[in-house]
Amino acid sequence: MSRGLLIVLSGPSGVGKGTVCSQLRQRQSDLVYSVSATTRLPRHGEIDGINYFFKTREQFQDMIARDALLEHAEYVGNYYGTPRDFVERTLETGKDIILEIEVQGALKVKEKFAEGVFIFLVPPSLDELKHRITCRGTENADVIDHRMTVAVEEMSLISYYDYAVVNDQIDAACHRIQSIITAEHCRKDRFIAELASMQEASEKA
Ligand SMILES: Nc1nc2c(ncn2[C@@H]2O[C@H](COP(=O)(O)OP(=O)(O)O)[C@@H](O)[C@H]2O)c(=O)[nH]1
Numbered sequence: 400m401s402r403g404l405l406i407v408l409s410g411p412s413g414v415g416k417g418t419v420c421s422q423l424r425q426r427q428s429d430l431v432y433s434v435s436a437t438t439r440l441p442r443h444g445e446i447d448g449i450n451y452f453f454k455t456r457e458q459f460q461d462m463i464a465r466d467a468l469l470e471h472a473e474y475v476g477n478y479y480g481t482p483r484d485f486v487e488r489t490l491e492t493g494k495d496i497i498l499e500i501e502v503q504g505a506l507k508v509k510e511k512f513a514e515g516v517f518i519f520l521v522p523p524s525l526d527e528l529k530h531r532i533t534c535r536g537t538e539n540a541d542v543i544d545h546r547m548t549v550a551v552e553e554m555s556l557i558s559y560y561d562y563a564v565v566n567d568q569i570d571a572a573c574h575r576i577q578s579i580i581t582a583e584h585c586r587k588d589r590f591i592a593e594l595a596s597m598q599e600a601s602e603k604a
C-alpha cells in the first residue's frame with residue numbers, strides 16, 4: 400500500500416483556509432485533518448480536540464521538549480504546532496492528511512517531507528482579505544492590523560509552495576485543490592515506488 404499524501408495548506412489569516420478545509424472534508428470524507436496544538440484562547444464555538452488542542456504555554460513547551468511536534472511556530476504572540484504521531488500514523492495507513500499551518504511551519508515540514516504537496520491559498524485582493532477577517536469578527540482591530548502586516552510577509556514566501564490557489568469562490572477553490580490532489584496521486588514517482596515494493600514482495604514469495 401502506498402503512503403498517503405501529506406498536504407500543507409497555508410495562507411494569510413482570513414483568506415478562508417478553515418472554510419475551504421471544512422468544505423473539502425465534507426466532499427472527501429477520506430481526507431484526514433491534522434488538529435494542531437495552540438496556546439491561543441478558544442474562539443466562540445471552537446471545541447478542544449476538534450478545532451485545536453488548546454494548551455497553556457507550559458503544556459506546549461512540554462510537547463516541544465518531548466519532541467511530540469512535527470513542527471511548531473510562533474504566530475502573532477501565540478504558539479501553534481502539529482502533533483507528530485497522528486500525522487505519521489495516518490500516512491502509514493495510506494490516507495491523505497491536510498495540515499492547515501502558517502508559512503514558517505510549512506517550511507519546516509518541507510525540510511522533513513520534501514514529497515509533500517504545498518498549497519498556498521491566495522486572497523483575491525488585500526482589501527478583500529481585510530474585509531473577510533474584519534467580518535469574521537473574531538479579532539480586535541490591533542490584532543487584525545498585526546495579522547495584515549504578517550499577511551504581506553507571508554505572501555512573499557509563496558515561491559516555496561508548489562501551488563497557488565485563489566480563494567475567490569469557495570466552491571471553485573475547493574475544486575482546484577481537489578484537482579491538485581487527484582493529479583498528485585497520479586504522479587509517476589508514486590507509482591514507481593509502489594512498483595518497487597510490489598517487485599520486492601513477489602521476489603520474497
Ligand atoms: N506552524 C503552524 N501554524 C499553524 C498550526 N495550526 C494553525 N496554524 C496557523 O496559525 C495561524 C493562526 O491561526 P488562527 O489563530 O486559528 O487564525 P486563522 O487562521 O485566522 O483562523 C494560521 O495561519 C494557521 O494556519 C500549526 O500546527 N503549526
Ligand SMILES: Nc1ncnc2c1ncn2[C@@H]1O[C@H](COP(=O)(O)OP(=O)(O)O)[C@@H](O)[C@H]1O
Pocket residue numbers: 410411412413414415416417418419531532534535566567568569
Ligand atoms: N471565497 C470566499 N468568499 C467570501 N468569503 C469567504 C470566502 N472564503 C472564506 N470566507 C469568509 O472569510 C472569513 C475568514 O474565513 P476563515 O475560513 O475563517 O479564514 P482563515 O481560516 O484563513 O483565517 C469567514 O467569515 C469566511 O466565511
